[in-house]
Amino acid sequence: MGRWEPNTEQRFLVAAIELFGEIGFERTTVAAIAQRAGLTARTFFRYFDDKREVLFKGSEQLQQTMVEALARAPLDAAPLEAIGAALATAGEFFNDERRPFARIRYAVVAANPELHERELIKMATLSGALAQALRARGVEEPDASLAAEAGIAVFRIAFAQWVSEAETRGYGEIAVESLARLRKLTAR
Amino acid sequence: MGRWEPNTEQRFLVAAIELFGEIGFERTTVAAIAQRAGLTARTFFRYFDDKREVLFKGSEQLQQTMVEALARAPLDAAPLEAIGAALATAGEFFNDERRPFARIRYAVVAANPELHERELIKMATLSGALAQALRARGVEEPDASLAAEAGIAVFRIAFAQWVSEAETRGYGEIAVESLARLRKLTAR
Structure with missing residues (x-):
């Protein structure tokens, strides 16, 4: 070729x-x-x-997309709103065309400990990048890391749902709903 | 001997x-x-x-301690309150006697990629165990996993603070404060 x-x-x-x-x-x-x-x-x-x-080719692109969305959020947006903007933008990356690939990838990674480890490292790296982007917006520690880790929690749960068999909603929609769910869970 | x-x-x-x-x-x-x-x-x-x-000898004991505390929480406690009980109990495990050890351990793990990976796996395992314990209390998915992951976020941020040089407060106290911080960050 x-x-x-x-x-x-x-x-x-x-x-x-x-x-x-x-x-x-x-x-x-x-x-x-x-x-x-x-x-x-x-x-x-x-x-x-x-x-x-x-299986990991798109990681940097995803991270860059999310970090840029976070940086573009209005300056007066609360930390978790900025994280929400990053999560919603991940929906552009995880589009419907990518879903069949993502479903197989998810099963492959879950079944292979070495790949699962690499996935965990990818998530920790993404969390660190989001925390860094929050600090660049003036969010102090430990709030920046806490908001970033909460964002990753939402990211992962939304992803698992997005690749589940019967799911038809887009990733962005599921992520926004998952964030609302986290807000409800943490409300007194 | x-x-x-x-x-x-x-x-x-x-x-x-x-x-x-x-x-x-x-x-x-x-x-x-x-x-x-x-x-x-x-x-x-x-x-x-x-x-x-x-470096990882105490992992199962910590997990068991936290899962038991979660199971013991009042049946009408909200998922994040039950997670809070598990986090507070981790303070019995991470006591002042253990802090000098934990400080060195933290630095060693952070500096060694292979150990860092194993630490991430440990955290993912703990998260899975907490989610399982929540499901056993009747909490449905994805709330169980979301609450468990949020709890792990608090756990990690509190741990980093507990081993920081100037910190004198106990782990349980820092964890409870970090959970309150998360609640504030996620509040509308």
Whole structure:
């Protein structure tokens, strides 16, 4: 295949996730991913370090999207409102096109301890980035970290719901509802 | 040393944490821990799988303490009140005697990615156990998981504060204050 094929990465992603879903993460080889994609393993390694990388490729982009949304929130917005803006924006990232991929990914990560660990690290990194963005808005510690961690709690619960089988609502909508749920749970 | 020495485990713990603080986790060997404790490496391995285990020995006990406190909370207590009871009880576990150990442990874990990962897994396990205990009280999903995750957020922020240099208040007190802080942050 041509070096400049525009959707090469996407083809690897689709092929990999199909195989993870069909025969499991462990048994899927890079050779099989490349074959399914109609590309070569050599090309695969121009886009990904390994097959694990396929599952975490979008992490930085998601984090950047959320941090930017948080920074754009009105300056007088309360910390959790700014977090809410970041969560709502994650809905642009987790769109309906991505949901079938996300469902398989979620199952694969849950079933593999090593991937689960990496997912936890990703979440801790995202939490740290959101706390940092809150501090940049003048929110002091420990409030910045507490609001960021609460945001991650909402993020995770909303994500689990978004990928559940019967769910049809968009991620942003579920996240906003989950945040309202947290507000209700923490209200005296 | 005698096989039935009652405080053998404690002696290993103290020796290990002293060495971690003095020369770092990486450079501390089991042989050095045993020597410092006046015991043998062979005895060390009757108590711990490896030097990493020294840092995570109390995890199950902490989790059990918190889950039991949650289960003991009045049946009409709201989910976050029950979580609050579990957090307050963690103060019995994290007592003043344990604080110097906890301070070194915190620094060691923060500086070592592998230990940091294991700490994240420990927190995720604790969160799952608290959510399970809430479900056993009749709290439905996603509220049970959301309340448990919010509780873990408070737990972590309170812990970071408890081990900070100038802090003199007990863990339970800080946790209760952090929970109140979360309630304020999430209030409309």
